[in-house]
Amino acid sequence: NAGVMQNPRHLVRRRGQEARLRCSPMKGHSHVYWYRQLPEEGLKFMVYLQKENIIDESGMPKERFSAEFPKEGPSILRIQQVVRGDSAAYFCASSPFPGTNTGELFFGEGSRLTVL
Amino acid sequence: AQRVTQPEKLLSVFKGAPVELKCNYSYSGSPELFWYVQYSRQRLQLLLRHISRESIKGFTADLNKGETSFHLKKPFAQEEDSAMYYCALSVSGSRLTFGEGTQLTVNP
Numbered sequence: 001n002a003g004v005m006q007n008p009r010h011l012v013r014r015r016g017q018e019a020r021l022r023c024s025p026m027k028g029h030s031h032v033y034w035y036r037q038l039p040e041e042g043l044k045f046m047v048y049l050q051k052e053n054i055i056d057e058s059g060m061p062k063e064r065f066s067a068e069f070p071k072e073g074p075s076i077l078r079i080q081q082v083v084r085g086d087s088a089a090y091f092c093a094s095s096p097f098p099g100t101n102t103g104e105l106f107f108g109e110g111s112r113l114t115v116l
Numbered sequence: 117a118q119r120v121t122q123p124e125k126l127l128s129v130f131k132g133a134p135v136e137l138k139c140n141y142s143y144s145g146s147p148e149l150f151w152y153v154q155y156s157r158q159r160l161q162l163l164l165r166h167i168s169r170e171s172i173k174g175f176t177a178d179l180n181k182g183e184t185s186f187h188l189k190k191p192f193a194q195e196e197d198s199a200m201y202y203c204a205l206s207v208s209g210s211r212l213t214f215g216e217g218t219q220l221t222v223n224p
Contacts, residue, residue, distance in 0.1 A: 003159070004159075033212075041216065042202065042215055042216035042217055043202070044214075045211040045214075048210050048211055055210055056208075056211055091160070099206075099210055100148075100209060100210060100211055101148050101206050103150035103162060103165045103204065103206060104162055107160040108159065
């Protein structure tokens with residue numbers, strides 16, 4: 001099992017461009033979580049998705065950010081019209097179980113977004 | 117609102133010394149708490165969960181509801197324990213709220 005795969009590992013965008021970050025969960029995992037880590041800060045929850053459904057998006061900024069986890073293919077975190085404040089490391093985690101009460105999330109290596 | 121606090125950003129101990137990484141939480145529901153660890157150049161991974169009452173790599177953590185704490189302890193630190201440690205709280209069963217992390221360095 002290859003583990004959670006995120007790509008690209010590094011992405012550079014200019015202000016106003018779009019950023020797309022991809023996450024392939026571990027085999028057999030149908031629950032995906034996205035977290036953001038700003039410089040010098042901890043991990044902040046963004047969104048929890050199951051296949052084709054958004055379960056909890058309470059951590060997503062109201063504008064410019066969206067996430068999906070289609071029936072086929074990876075989960076995508078999309079940031080439109082990026083601004084410098086979006087520069088951060090974005091982590092994806094997957095789980096074979098619904099919810100987080102087991103605490104067992106498997107993390108990817110992260111995608112580092114830099115906005116010029 | 118739920119919150120996890122790790123008061124120490126950096127903690128340095130000598131090999132063989134006891135180590136305690138502090139974690140306090142605030143949450144109105146029934147808390148489910150975890151410790152995650154990230155070794156150098158590795159992914160963040162689950163270390164232990166309070167519900168299991170387990171000892172992993174010599175580490176234990178006890179949930180103290182009266183003090184709203186979940187401190188991570190090890191009686192004799194090893195150099196390979198050097199890593200970033202995050203305390204995490206399951207909120208509404210749908211997300212983990214993480215503390216800001218403590219960088220532990222175990223000196224030879």
